[in-house]
Amino acid sequence: MALIFNTVEFFNLYPASEFFTSLSWAPSFSGRGGSSELGLLPLLWGTLYISIVALIVAVPIGLFSAIYLSEYASSNVRSFAKPLLGILAGIPTIVYGLFALLTVGPLLVSVFGDGGWLGVSWQGGGRAVMTAGLVMGIMLIPFVSSLSDDIINAVPQSMRDGSYGLGATKSETIRQVVLPAALPGIAGAILLAASRAIGETMIVVLGAGAAARLSLNPFEAMTTVTAKIVSQLTGDSDFASPEALVAFALGMSLFVITLTLNVIALYIVRKYREQYD
Amino acid sequence: MTDATITPVPSPPKTPLTEADPRTKKRNAAEKRFQYYGIAAIAVGLFFLIVLMVSIVRSGLPAFTQAVVSVDFTLTEEQYDEAEAQLFKTAAYQSYFNAVLREELRERGLDVDFDEAAIERILGKTGGTLREFFRANEDQLGQPVSFELSASSRVDGYFKGRVTREALQDSRFLQQSDLDLVDALADAGIVFSALNWNFITGADSGVDNPGGAGIGASVVGSFFMMLVVLFLSLPIGVAASIYLEEFAPQNKFTDLIEVNISNLAAVPSIVFGILGLAVFIQFMHLPQSAPLVGGLVLALMTLPTIIISTRASLKAVPPSIREAALGVGASKMQAVFHHVLPLAMPGILTGTIIGLAQALGETAPLLLIGMVGFVARGYPDGFVAGFTDPNSAMPAQIYTWAARADVSFYEKAWGGIIILLVFLLTMNAIAIILRRRFERRW
Numbered sequence: 001m002a003l004i005f006n007t008v009e010f011f012n013l014y015p016a017s018e019f020f021t022s023l024s025w026a027p028s029f030s031g032r033g034g035s036s037e038l039g040l041l042p043l044l045w046g047t048l049y050i051s052i053v054a055l056i057v058a059v060p061i062g063l064f065s066a067i068y069l070s071e072y073a074s075s076n077v078r079s080f081a082k083p084l085l086g087i088l089a090g091i092p093t094i095v096y097g098l099f100a101l102l103t104v105g106p107l108l109v110s111v112f113g114d115g116g117w118l119g120v121s122w123q124g125g126g127r128a129v130m131t132a133g134l135v136m137g138i139m140l141i142p143f144v145s146s147l148s149d150d151i152i153n154a155v156p157q158s159m160r161d162g163s164y165g166l167g168a169t170k171s172e173t174i175r176q177v178v179l180p181a182a183l184p185g186i187a188g189a190i191l192l193a194a195s196r197a198i199g200e201t202m203i204v205v206l207g208a209g210a211a212a213r214l215s216l217n218p219f220e221a222m223t224t225v226t227a228k229i230v231s232q233l234t235g236d237s238d239f240a241s242p243e244a245l246v247a248f249a250l251g252m253s254l255f256v257i258t259l260t261l262n263v264i265a266l267y268i269v270r271k272y273r274e275q276y277d
Numbered sequence: 278m279t280d281a282t283i284t285p286v287p288s289p290p291k292t293p294l295t296e297a298d299p300r301t302k303k304r305n306a307a308e309k310r311f312q313y314y315g316i317a318a319i320a321v322g323l324f325f326l327i328v329l330m331v332s333i334v335r336s337g338l339p340a341f342t343q344a345v346v347s348v349d350f351t352l353t354e355e356q357y358d359e360a361e362a363q364l365f366k367t368a369a370y371q372s373y374f375n376a377v378l379r380e381e382l383r384e385r386g387l388d389v390d391f392d393e394a395a396i397e398r399i400l401g402k403t404g405g406t407l408r409e410f411f412r413a414n415e416d417q418l419g420q421p422v423s424f425e426l427s428a429s430s431r432v433d434g435y436f437k438g439r440v441t442r443e444a445l446q447d448s449r450f451l452q453q454s455d456l457d458l459v460d461a462l463a464d465a466g467i468v469f470s471a472l473n474w475n476f477i478t479g480a481d482s483g484v485d486n487p488g489g490a491g492i493g494a495s496v497v498g499s500f501f502m503m504l505v506v507l508f509l510s511l512p513i514g515v516a517a518s519i520y521l522e523e524f525a526p527q528n529k530f531t532d533l534i535e536v537n538i539s540n541l542a543a544v545p546s547i548v549f550g551i552l553g554l555a556v557f558i559q560f561m562h563l564p565q566s567a568p569l570v571g572g573l574v575l576a577l578m579t580l581p582t583i584i585i586s587t588r589a590s591l592k593a594v595p596p597s598i599r600e601a602a603l604g605v606g607a608s609k610m611q612a613v614f615h616h617v618l619p620l621a622m623p624g625i626l627t628g629t630i631i632g633l634a635q636a637l638g639e640t641a642p643l644l645l646i647g648m649v650g651f652v653a654r655g656y657p658d659g660f661v662a663g664f665t666d667p668n669s670a671m672p673a674q675i676y677t678w679a680a681r682a683d684v685s686f687y688e689k690a691w692g693g694i695i696i697l698l699v700f701l702l703t704m705n706a707i708a709i710i711l712r713r714r715f716e717r718r719w
Contacts, residue, residue: 006559061321062318062322063318064314064317064319065318065319065322067315068312068318068319069315071315072315085319085322085323087326088322088329090634091698092638092639092640092672092701093638093639093641094638094640095333095638095694095697095698097640097679098694099329099332099333101679102332102687102691138329145322169304169307171308171310171311172304174311192543195543196543199544199545199547201546201640201641205641206680226545229547230641230645234644234647248551248555251547251548251551255544258543258544259544262540262543266536266539
């Protein structure tokens with residue numbers, strides 16, 4: 001309720017059409033500025049780009065480890081590897097943020113940066129889309145893996161047995177029978193992971209930088225909706241100024257986006273579960 | 278009529294059954310490859326875990342030690358009176374100290390000379406510390422007192438390898454010649470690394486004093502916040518789940534609530550922060566930066582976790598227990614509170630501890646309600662003040678250190694993470710032990 005209140009107040013001060021369509025983000029720091037440009041799109045693009053990088057890291061690793069753990073691994077390996085991967089999920093995000101800022105960022109600069117191992121100078125500073133995306137991907141691995149694990153386990157054994165009976169090898173069974181059957185559930189899991197990535201704050205605040213730009217280069221610093229909420233609301237800002245109120249509008253947009261993703265994902269997962277119950 | 282000649286299809290060359298044909302080989306290879314992908318994926322995941330742990334431990338452990346200078350110092354009463362009579366009192370103490378240090382060096386046969394400025398660069402202003410001590414303990418006058426004075430953060434960095442001779446540029450903070458002196462002092466055993474208690478028990482320091490920064494005050498802040506979370510979310514969460522699980526009728530309305538709870542669990546934490554800012558601070562005018570507000574926000578976040586786990590453990594209690602209780606004449610409420618709830622308790626506690634551990638590591642919402650590190654300047658005065666005085670929390674304190682420009686704060690941030698992880702590990706271990714100990718299979 002309070003969110004809606006503040007959001008409405010913001011749109012009274014700042015035209016909604018510009019908030020949703022403007023291509024630039026340049027708040028004036030004077031606090032009372034009519035000169036502020038508060039466009040959502042560059043922030044949204046940064047958010048999506050970082051989330052996509054994170055998913056590119058997390059989905060293959062998470063999915064393959066889930067397949068291995070549920071189909072191949074002996075119970076010993078399973079009882080050993082699963083909790084260890086689970087530790088990754090229990091680590092607070094501030095730890096990942098620091099890891100991005102102080103370990104992964106400098107490492108990436110030393111590989112892709114000026115005078116790095118690859119001899120290219122793509123990356124200027126430690127804070128970049130790649131840094132935040134990579135670390136966020138690590139954070140999401142156990143999330144994707146445990147969700148997909150549950151879903152793969154829910155595929156009835158009779159389907160596997162049928163496939164084995166026709167002479168398929170184990171990997172052929174997994175690729176052609178189990179995965180297609182589990183696909184809707186896995187899609188739901190990926191959507192849930194995406195909504196986690198979009199709402200993630202500390203990693204991007206520390207790892208992604210503060211410059212809002214629309215760019216395709218993954219080695220550039222970009223910023224996200226969550227990072228801007230933090231930067232607009234911390235410090236001595238006047239709550240009545242559009243620069244502070246924009247954070248509520250951003251929060252509202254974030255809430256709506258993640259809620260939609262969650263509802264769709266939960267719907268898919270639930271529907272899928274009913275199919276085999 | 279044509280002579281249809283049937284051209285015989287050449288049958289595949291017979292290979293012995295014990296030998297795999299190329300196609301089988303290919304399929305088996307694909308099988309192996311697929312398996313290796315899986316192993317590789319798990320290996321990568323565990324590799325990341327190890328890298329994370331190693332970098333935390335390697336960068337964080339130095340925060341727990343601190344280079345100190347240990348000097349036996351005797352101040353006679355005449356010296357005390359003389360110093361107190363002067364205009365620059367601390368400067369007088371400082372010159373006493375320098376004299377003692379010089380004497381000590383000569384006794385050990387070290388032929389290094391230093392000027393007062395060098396000592397000030399290495400140790401900071403020692404006079405103030407000495408004066409404070411002797412003014413508080415006048416009875417110690419005339420007796421040898423052993424002082425352990427912490428060295429400046431740059432000297433500390435030199436000890437830990439963060440500051441190197443090659444990289445050091447002479448500045449008013451530290452010069453090459455000072456490092457010679459430090460080396461000599463270290464050889465004599467006057468400067469050495471000691472456990473840095475101040476880091477564990479102290480409060481945050483200013484931007485320009487990384488050496489004095491400690492995490493103790495924000496641990497206290499976190500503790501008060503966890504109290505609020507525990508006393509709000511546990512009763513509310515348990516009550517809500519008992520109602521939903523045992524009493525509520527199955528209808529559209531309860532269904533809607535259920536969907537909402539599972540959605541609430543997936544709302545980004547920063548949205549809770551904005552909500553807290555708008556409702557608790559803007560609307561209800563609760564004090565900013567107070568652990569009370571932080572606790573309220575985190576309680577909102579923890580509620581879904583507690584409700585979900587409580588409902589799961591209530592569900593796990595078999596209906597026969599309820600029926601038996603009802604059968605001997607208990608009311609529904611008695612059945613729930615005397616029989617079902619005690620049996621579900623271990624599961625509820627486990628879920629609560631895990632929820633608290635999550636809340637303890639949460640940062641983003643705290644930043645929005647102003648619980649940033651630099652407000653944690655001291656301990657709260659009392660129990661009530663612990664809730665309402667501005668304070669920080671461990672993760673927010675770590676964030677503040679990480680965001681500071683001075684590189685020496687990074688070490689503190691890693692060290693803070695070790696402390697945070699120790700707390701989390703303890704909580705999770707308690708949860709696992711509880712589960713192992715009391716879990717019942719029906």
